[in-house]
Structures are given as structure tokens and as C-alpha cells.
Amino acid sequence: MKDEKAKDEKATLLDGKKLSQKICATLKSKIEKLKNKKPGLAVVLVGDNPASQIYVAKKEKTAREFGFYSEVHRLPASAQEKEILSIIQHLNDSSKIHGILVQLPLPAHIQTQIILNAVSPLKDVDGFHPLNLGRLFMGDPLFTPCTPQGVMELLKEYHIELSGKSAVIVGRSLIVGKPLAHLLLSQNATVTICHSKTKNLEEVCQKADILISAMGKPHFIKNSFVKEGAVVVDVGINRLNKKIVGDVDFESVQKKASFITPVPGGVGPMTIAILLQNTLKSFERSMS
Ligand code: GUN
Numbered sequence: 001m002k003d004e005k006a007k008d009e010k011a012t013l014l015d016g017k018k019l020s021q022k023i024c025a026t027l028k029s030k031i032e033k034l035k036n037k038k039p040g041l042a043v044v045l046v047g048d049n050p051a052s053q054i055y056v057a058k059k060e061k062t063a064r065e066f067g068f069y070s071e072v073h074r075l076p077a078s079a080q081e082k083e084i085l086s087i088i089q090h091l092n093d094s095s096k097i098h099g100i101l102v103q104l105p106l107p108a109h110i111q112t113q114i115i116l117n118a119v120s121p122l123k124d125v126d127g128f129h130p131l132n133l134g135r136l137f138m139g140d141p142l143f144t145p146c147t148p149q150g151v152m153e154l155l156k157e158y159h160i161e162l163s164g165k166s167a168v169i170v171g172r173s174l175i176v177g178k179p180l181a182h183l184l185l186s187q188n189a190t191v192t193i194c195h196s197k198t199k200n201l202e203e204v205c206q207k208a209d210i211l212i213s214a215m216g217k218p219h220f221i222k223n224s225f226v227k228e229g230a231v232v233v234d235v236g237i238n239r240l241n242k243k244i245v246g247d248v249d250f251e252s253v254q255k256k257a258s259f260i261t262p263v264p265g266g267v268g269p270m271t272i273a274i275l276l277q278n279t280l281k282s283f284e285r286s287m288s
Contacts, residue, residue, distance in 0.1 A: 039283035099125035150270025
């Protein structure tokens with residue numbers, strides 16, 4: 001980790017685009033060596049959330065590009081729990097499918113937990129089934145949620161030291177904040193999770209050696225939140241004036257941080273790479 005940095009020197013970019021391409025190329029070459037069978041990913045998308053539509057299209061395209069079999073099940077926003085559960089059951093039983101992902105958020109009338117519980121833990125490449133979250137919390141993970149795992153791989157690629165460091169996560173979601181806290185803890189970081197009720201958020205962030213923002217507020221994390229030389233990871237994907245921006249005010253923060261993820265091109269591409277990595281892992285387990 002860079003400890004000393006000249007005042008006007010800019011942070012090193014944590015290039016998720018590059019690392020994700022490297023991971024996906026490895027997956028592709030493994031798949032090319034397989035005889036007859038391909039790992040299969042199924043995505044279930046309910047409703048017409050515009051961001052979800054874009055994410056799902058990207059997942060499908062990338063999966064195919066790197067040699068996976070991929071199918072997307074699109075249901076209207078009016079779909080009932082029963083219909084979604086019946087599709088999941090079919091996918092759990094399908095020998096073509098090794099990974100199942102239910103795109104979140106689900107429409108408000110659907111109980112998300114009931115749907116996530118129905119996905120076979122052995123095909124749960126999103127890592128959201130209680131069994132997989134429980135295994136993660138016990139320090140014996142099978143499938144870990146893709147975005148947090150992507151953050152960890154990015155930190156590892158750039159040899160960011162975690163042991164004994166103070167890691168502050170802004171956001172306590174099931175998708176990012178909570179699982180990421182456990183992954184960082186497993187690498188001996190001292191972890192703080194902040195959320196909407198946290199007092200003195202700015203001061204808490206200033207203590208972070210590693211600051212991770214996953215709250216979905218454009219440019220919320222300003223230069224003043226960041227300790228000199230900190231590593232800043234921006235998980236936010238927000239639309240601002242027709243542009244995609246992160247939670248971090250990149251222009252000002254890059255002058256203070258030692259490392260920083262860009263948006264786009266940071267954590268986003270890593271999420272898909274890990275999803276495909278988990279799908280291949282599930283396939284390999286099913287073959288052994
Ligand atoms: N919505 C936003 N991020 C994710 C993700 O990683 N997985 C799923 N299933 N839904 C999401």
C-alpha cells in the first residue's frame with residue numbers, strides 16, 4: 001500500500017474492467033476445454049425496473065460471450081409469488097442450469113425472502129440463500145455474494161493490506177454491506193458498518209484506511225470524508241444528469257486517496273465476473 005503520497009499526486013485506479021476481463025478470459029479457456037457440456041446460468045427478472053433490465057441484459061451478454069449457456073426468465077410486475085416459485089423449482093431441477101440468480105429488487109408485493117429461500121443453495125451463485133450467508137458468517141463460505149467478493153478480489157489484485165486495518169463500509173444491505181463486512185473480517189480487518197442512522201458519519205469515515213461506499217447517493221463521499229492515503233472503493237451506481245456516477249466525488253477524492261475505484265469500470269464489472277466464476281464453480285461441483 002502506498003503510505004506516502006505527494007499532495008497533488010492522484011490515486012492509483014483499481015481497474016475492475018481489466019481484472020474482470022482477466023477473470024473472464026480464464027473462465028472462457030476452462031469452458032473451451034469442456035466436452036459436450038456448458039455451465040448454465042439462469043436469471044429471473046420480475047417487473048420493469050430500468051436499472052435491473054440493463055444489469056440483466058449485461059449479465060446475459062457477458063455469460064454468452066465467455067462460453068456459458070444462459071437463459072433469462074422475464075415476468076411482468078404483476079407476477080405472483082407462486083409463479084416465481086414454480087420457475088425456480090423448474091430451474092433447481094434442470095440439469096442444464098448450474099447457477100440461478102433472482103434479480104433484486106423484486107416488486108413490493110413479493111416477499112423477497114421466500115423467493116431467495118427457494119433457490120437451491122447448490123445453485124445459489126448470488127450467495128443470498130440463508131445457508132450460504134450462514135456459511136459465510138461462520139467463515140466457511142460456499143458461494144459468496146458477487147459484489148462483495150468482487151471488491152475483495154480487486155483489493156487482492158492490488159496487494160492492498162487488510163490485516164489490522166480499519167475498514168469502514170457505508171451501507172448495510174444484504175447485497176453488499178453485510179456480506180462484505182464478514183469477508184473483510186475474515187482477512188483480519190477491523191470493520192465498521194455505517195448506515196442512515198449513524199451519527200457523525202463524516203468523522204467515522206475519516207478514520208478509515210479502507211473506505212467502501214455502497215449507499216446509492218451520487219457524490220455523497222467528499223474529499224473531507226477521506227483520510228490522506230486511504231483506499232476508496234465506490235460500489236455506488238447512480239444516474240446524475242444522464243451520466244453514471246458513484247457515491248464518491250471522484251474528482252476531489254482521487255487527490256487524497258492512495259487507491260480508488262472509478263465508476264464505471266471499477267466494482268461493476270467485477271460483479272459479473274464473480275457471478276460467472278461462481279457459476280463455473282457450481283458446474284464443476286456438479287460434475288465431481
Ligand atoms: N441487484 C443489485 N445488485 C444485485 C446483485 O448482485 N444480485 C441480484 N440478484 N440483484 C441485484
